[in-house]
Amino acid sequence: MPCEGCVGAVKRVFVSFSGLESFDVDLKEIKVTVRGNVKPEVVLQTVSKTGKKTSFWDAEPETKEATA
Numbered sequence: 001m002p003c004e005g006c007v008g009a010v011k012r013v014f015v016s017f018s019g020l021e022s023f024d025v026d027l028k029e030i031k032v033t034v035r036g037n038v039k040p041e042v043v044l045q046t047v048s049k050t051g052k053k054t055s056f057w058d059a060e061p062e063t064k065e066a067t068a
Contacts, residue, residue, distance in 0.1 A: 003027075009050040017046065031057060 007025045010032055014023055021036035034043050040056065048054045 006050075006052060010047055010052065013046050013050055017043075 004027075007027065010025060011023075014020055014034075017038065019037040020034065023035070024033045025031075026033070032047065044054050044056065
């Protein structure tokens with residue numbers, strides 16, 4: 001997703017996406033982060049229909065605050 005047009009295409013497919021709570025498009029990292037009660041495979045297939053290259057990326061490990 002190198003441009004705002006690409007971002008717009010992805011946003012349009014999420015407008016009526018059932019179970020989606022939120023999503024974030026990061027142009028710099030070329031990532032879309034999706035949160036909600038959705039199946040990852042369905043999200044991937046839906047975004048693929050925009051003609052954009054899609055793949056899963058590794059989730060960032062959760063950090064836990066150290067307790068003293």
